[in-house]
Each structure stands twice: as C-alpha cells, then as structure tokens.
Amino acid sequence: MYSKGKASNLYTLDIESGKTVLIGSIGMHIVDIAFCVNILYGIRWRDQKTTDLVRINPTTAKTTIIGKLGNSKVASLAFYKHRKTLYAMGY
Numbered sequence: 001m002y003s004k005g006k007a008s009n010l011y012t013l014d015i016e017s018g019k020t021v022l023i024g025s026i027g028m029h030i031v032d033i034a035f036c037v038n039i040l041y042g043i044r045w046r047d048q049k050t051t052d053l054v055r056i057n058p059t060t061a062k063t064t065i066i067g068k069l070g071n072s073k074v075a076s077l078a079f080y081k082h083r084k085t086l087y088a089m090g091y
Contacts, residue, residue, distance in 0.1 A: 010061040024061035030054070034077035036086050041066075043074050043088070051090070 008030045011020040030042040033056065040056040042063065051074040053066045074090040 010056065010058075023059070026056060026061050026063055028054070028063060030056075030063075031075055032077045034079045034086060036079035036081070037084060041077060041079075041086060043069075043077055045073070049073065053088075 008026040008028060010023040010026050010033075012023060013020050026042070028044050031045055033040060033042045035041075035058075040058045042054045042056050044052040044054050044063075044065070046052055049072075051069045051072070053069055053074075055064045055066055056062070057064075069088065069090070072090040074088045076089040078087045078089075079085070080087065
C-alpha cells in the first residue's frame with residue numbers, strides 16, 4: 001500500500017504494523033493518490049482552478065504530468081478494479 005505524507009513525500013505502508021518507509025519526494029503538491037493495475041496516479045493542484053492528473057513511479061516517486069483535468073478542482077481519486085476504471089471527484 002502507498003501513502004502520501006507531508007511535503008508530498010511518497011511512502012509504502014505496511015497495513016499490519018502501520019510502519020512506513022519513505023520512497024522519495026513527489027516534487028509537487030499532490031492531494032490524492034490511487035493505485036490502478038500497476039500504475040500509481042495522483043491529483044496535482046496547480047492553482048485555485050487548475051488540477052492535473054499525474055503518473056507517479058512507485059519505486060522512485062518521480063512524476064509525469066498526464067494532462068489537465070478541466071477547470072474544476074478535483075480532490076479525490078478511486079479505482080474500481082473490476083471495470084478497470086479510474087474515478088475522480090471534484091467540486
């Protein structure tokens with residue numbers, strides 16, 4: 001399991017012990033992450049009205065911007081594995 005901490009650091013999380021291991025700095029303000037079929041996605045808030053979908057390397061925490069998510073502020077991601085669909089919620 002992966003976790004995003006303060007300063008947008010990426011961690012692995014042992015769900016049994018609760019211990020975390022730092023992978024590295026994501027390097028941008030990420031508000032949520034979701035793991036889908038071996039790919040880790042994140043939501044980046046660029047400013048008050050602009051959000052980007054990013055891909056995060058789960059081994060190094062390096063990010064790649066995939067694209068802008070319109071003019072709404074997306075705040076949450078979820079992956080439904082049976083449909084292989086990534087959902088985003090905004091306001």
